[in-house]
Amino acid sequence: MTVLRILQLLGGAVFAASGALAAGRKQMDLLGVLVIALVTSIGGGTIRDLLLDRPVFWIADPAFLAISLIAAIVTLVYVRWLHPPEKALEIADALGLGLFTISGTQIALAAGAPGIVAVVMGTITGVAGGAIRDVLSAEIPLILRKGELYATAAIAGSLVYLGLARGGAPESSAAAVGMITTIALRFAAIAWGLSLPVFRLRDPR
Amino acid sequence: MTVLRILQLLGGAVFAASGALAAGRKQMDLLGVLVIALVTSIGGGTIRDLLLDRPVFWIADPAFLAISLIAAIVTLVYVRWLHPPEKALEIADALGLGLFTISGTQIALAAGAPGIVAVVMGTITGVAGGAIRDVLSAEIPLILRKGELYATAAIAGSLVYLGLARGGAPESSAAAVGMITTIALRFAAIAWGLSLPVFRLRDPR
Amino acid sequence: MTVLRILQLLGGAVFAASGALAAGRKQMDLLGVLVIALVTSIGGGTIRDLLLDRPVFWIADPAFLAISLIAAIVTLVYVRWLHPPEKALEIADALGLGLFTISGTQIALAAGAPGIVAVVMGTITGVAGGAIRDVLSAEIPLILRKGELYATAAIAGSLVYLGLARGGAPESSAAAVGMITTIALRFAAIAWGLSLPVFRLRDPR
Numbered sequence: 001m002t003v004l005r006i007l008q009l010l011g012g013a014v015f016a017a018s019g020a021l022a023a024g025r026k027q028m029d030l031l032g033v034l035v036i037a038l039v040t041s042i043g044g045g046t047i048r049d050l051l052l053d054r055p056v057f058w059i060a061d062p063a064f065l066a067i068s069l070i071a072a073i074v075t076l077v078y079v080r081w082l083h084p085p086e087k088a089l090e091i092a093d094a095l096g097l098g099l100f101t102i103s104g105t106q107i108a109l110a111a112g113a114p115g116i117v118a119v120v121m122g123t124i125t126g127v128a129g130g131a132i133r134d135v136l137s138a139e140i141p142l143i144l145r146k147g148e149l150y151a152t153a154a155i156a157g158s159l160v161y162l163g164l165a166r167g168g169a170p171e172s173s174a175a176a177v178g179m180i181t182t183i184a185l186r187f188a189a190i191a192w193g194l195s196l197p198v199f200r201l202r203d204p205r
Numbered sequence: 206m207t208v209l210r211i212l213q214l215l216g217g218a219v220f221a222a223s224g225a226l227a228a229g230r231k232q233m234d235l236l237g238v239l240v241i242a243l244v245t246s247i248g249g250g251t252i253r254d255l256l257l258d259r260p261v262f263w264i265a266d267p268a269f270l271a272i273s274l275i276a277a278i279v280t281l282v283y284v285r286w287l288h289p290p291e292k293a294l295e296i297a298d299a300l301g302l303g304l305f306t307i308s309g310t311q312i313a314l315a316a317g318a319p320g321i322v323a324v325v326m327g328t329i330t331g332v333a334g335g336a337i338r339d340v341l342s343a344e345i346p347l348i349l350r351k352g353e354l355y356a357t358a359a360i361a362g363s364l365v366y367l368g369l370a371r372g373g374a375p376e377s378s379a380a381a382v383g384m385i386t387t388i389a390l391r392f393a394a395i396a397w398g399l400s401l402p403v404f405r406l407r408d409p410r
Numbered sequence: 411m412t413v414l415r416i417l418q419l420l421g422g423a424v425f426a427a428s429g430a431l432a433a434g435r436k437q438m439d440l441l442g443v444l445v446i447a448l449v450t451s452i453g454g455g456t457i458r459d460l461l462l463d464r465p466v467f468w469i470a471d472p473a474f475l476a477i478s479l480i481a482a483i484v485t486l487v488y489v490r491w492l493h494p495p496e497k498a499l500e501i502a503d504a505l506g507l508g509l510f511t512i513s514g515t516q517i518a519l520a521a522g523a524p525g526i527v528a529v530v531m532g533t534i535t536g537v538a539g540g541a542i543r544d545v546l547s548a549e550i551p552l553i554l555r556k557g558e559l560y561a562t563a564a565i566a567g568s569l570v571y572l573g574l575a576r577g578g579a580p581e582s583s584a585a586a587v588g589m590i591t592t593i594a595l596r597f598a599a600i601a602w603g604l605s606l607p608v609f610r611l612r613d614p615r
Contacts (some may be wrong), residue, residue: 026345031357046256051456051466056256062321116472131546136336136346140436141546152441231550236562251461261461267526341541341551 003172004103008045008057011099012064013071016041018092019133020075026137030076036133037072038065043129048104048121052111087190093130094153094186098179101126101154102161106175115162122158126182127151149189157182208377209308213250213262216304217269218276221246223297224338225280231342235281241338242277243270248334253309253326257316292395298335299358299391303384306331306359307366311380320367327363331387332356354394362387413582414513418455418467421509422474423481426451428502429543430485436547440486446543447482448475453539458514458531462521497600503540504563504596508589511536511564512571516585525572532568536592537561559599567592 019040023033042058042065049056058064079088104125108118127150131141161178165171224245228238247263247270254261263269284293309330313323332355336346366383370376429450433443452468452475459466468474489498514535518528537560541551571588575581 029353029357031360035356050255050460051469053258053463053465055258059256059318059322062319065321065325113469114472116475117469120475135340135545148439151445152439155441234558234562236565240561255460258463260463264461264523264527267524270526270530340545 003175004106007099007103007175009064009067011096011103012041012045012068014092015096015100015129016068016071017075018089018096018130020072021079021089021092022133022137024076024079033076034069034072036136037075038068039136040129040133041068041071043132044100044125044127045104045129047128048107048125051124052108052113052121054107054111090186090190094183094190097126097130097150097154097186098157098183100129101157101182102175102178105158105161105178109162109165115166119155119158119162122161123151123154126154126158149185153182153185153189156185208380209311212304212308212380214269214272216301216308217246217250217273219297220301220305220334221273221276222280223294223301223335225277226284226294226297227338227342229281229284238281239274239277241341242280243273244341245334245338246273246276248337249305249330249332250309250334252333253312253330256329257313257318257326259312259316295391295395299388299395302331302335302355302359302391303362303388305334306362306387307380307383310363310366310383314367314370320371324360324363324367327366328356328359331359331363354390358387358390358394361390413585414516417509417513417585419474419477421506421513422451422455422478424502425506425510425539426478426481427485428499428506428540430482431489431499431502432543432547434486434489443486444479444482446546447485448478449546450539450543451478451481453542454510454535454537455514455539457538458517458535461534462518462523462531464517464521500596500600504593504600507536507540507560507564507596508567508593510539511567511592512585512588515568515571515588519572519575525576529565529568529572532571533561533564536564536568559595563592563595563599566595 016037019037020033022040023036028036045057101122105118105122107125108121109115113121127141134141157178157180160181161174164174164177169177221242224242225238227245228241233241250262306327310323310327312330313326314320318326332346339346362383362385365386366379369379369382374382426447429447430443432450433446438446455467458464511532515528515532517535518531519525523531537551544551567588567590570591571584574584574587579587
């Protein structure tokens with residue numbers, strides 16, 4: 001079992017948990033919650049694999065489906081009987097974002113993509129599952145809302161990883177630093193409300 | 206003409222009709238209605254084919270496009286001059302769900318997918334077209350709303366088909382029983398308001 | 411550099427500008443605006459390439475990503491300091507629609523698709539990016555709203571191009587006339603409020 005695979009499985013589990021927590025805020029039935037958890041977990045990597053014309057990861061290896069379903073069910077049981085920590089959703093989501101962004105960047109580079117494309121692929125892997133989750137819930141995706149630094153955190157972590165790996169750093173150190181960059185930026189945005197400036201048109205029409 | 210192909214064409218026609226009926230409830234122009242009907246009809250199978258890396262069915266065989274367009278136009282003419290039966294949309298949609306879920310499961314198995322993946326593919330084939338229709342109409346997809354048993358009906362029918370086919374039942378009997386399972390569950394949900402329990406977080410934040 | 415490539419690059423630039431203008435009407439941060447601009451610019455062609463099982467154009471040639479990002483940033487700077495002309499969004503969008511619809515039709519024909527499929531592919535190339543932009547903004551896509559002639563303009567231009575090219579007209583003339591058809595129809599819809607009849611059910615339930 002490679003490190004990349006472990007990162008992907010971990011990322012899938014925490015994103016499934018975040019999907020289950022997000023769906024729990026809507027009036028959805030149990031199966032709807034599982035569908036949302038699964039989509040959040042496998043959506044980003046699925047789009048990445050389609051774009052790179054690789055075999056879709058959870059079809060090639062259904063363990064990813066099983067892990068995501070188990071993580072979603074454990075989350076449901078947990079929040080039903082125990083009081084989840086405040087911001088549990090944001091924390092799970094930030095961890096998933098870091099894990100998936102870097103593993104997506106690694107996969108794209110391994111598939112021969114140039115650097116700019118690998119950064120886009122890492123970002124897609126990190127943010128698309130959550131974006132589909134939000135679209136299915138008829139909300140403007142978190143990634144686009146102001147004051148979240150969501151795509152910003154993914155792009156920054158992916159660029160840091162790419163720079164370190166190109167600069168000759170050991171693969172695992174580069175990946176760890178990239179992930180920490182993404183997760184730390186998201187935590188900072190959540191904790192202190194950091195944000196990029198909002199773009200406002202002076203007179204749109 | 207194989208039985209599978211007939212099921213697919215029939216499913217495409219009833220889903221196109223359901224898409225046209227759904228779009229008729231929004232303020233859309235005639236072409237917008239046809240676009241929604243087409244998306245509802247071919248959306249699920251398109252995603253299935255992309256995920257399985259098969260040629261997309263309506264590109265390989267444009268008869269599917271023609272059938273869907275004709276079904277949508279006939280539906281428009283019909284509802285303009287005749288009074289459609291109550292619940293016409295729900296009935297067409299339930300038939301399409303049963304036809305597409307089983308044919309999607311069959312196609313995935315024929316492409317060599319393991320059982321759990323085939324069930325997911327059958328469910329996607331059945332529900333994704335309607336989900337895209339709802340997303341384009343800026344609504345939370347029917348599949349996720351409580352009290353609908355929508356994805357539940359698809360998953361149950363697909364599992365029944367898979368169990369019977371694996372257990373040695375003749376292909377056509379297994380397919381028929383699977384389809385009836387899905388359609389009957391949806392009808393029951395519509396008629397008696399059956400539902401899965403709604404998942405509610407005690408204190409989400 | 412072929413004419414087709416120039417059309418695609420130009421279409422990408424004007425769609426990126428239209429995406430940036432559209433995002434500027436929402437409360438999004440700077441990076442959110444760039445993401446929306448990029449999605450609007452590359453979304454339609456990406457779906458076309460996935461459906462036709464071609465290499466995705468911006469992965470094969472990252473120049474498209476660079477052009478779109480530059481166009482989006484120039485648009486942001488421009489509207490911040492200068493007063494954009496009224497209807498700037500609609501005009502950029504109409505130009506992108508014409509350029510992308512015809513280039514998408516050409517690409518599908520070159521990939522061996524039959525005529526009806528090529529028209530659908532041209533229309534998808536033209537309209538899907540804007541539709542994803544609208545869905546991400548939690549709005550009903552422009553393409554489906556009444557009184558816009560949006561998909562109508564794309565389909566008409568694609569059909570005109572197909573007819574002329576099949577009828578023996580020189581490729582570049584056929585493309586030019588097709589593009590002008592699409593752009594002129596959109597301008598007419600914007601200027602005079604032309605529209606197709608709205609489809610209304612007598613008694614939907």
